[in-house]
Amino acid sequence: MSSTLDIKAKWYEANLKTARESRSKWYEANLE
DSSP, X not given: OOOHHXXXXXXHHXXXXXXXXXXXXXXXXXXX
């Protein structure tokens, strides 16, 4: 069974990855 902390950690990690990817896409789009 997963603890709440484990779920939060996984969600946080996925969220960071998504934010980083969308930020770099936004940045590249603005460079052009």
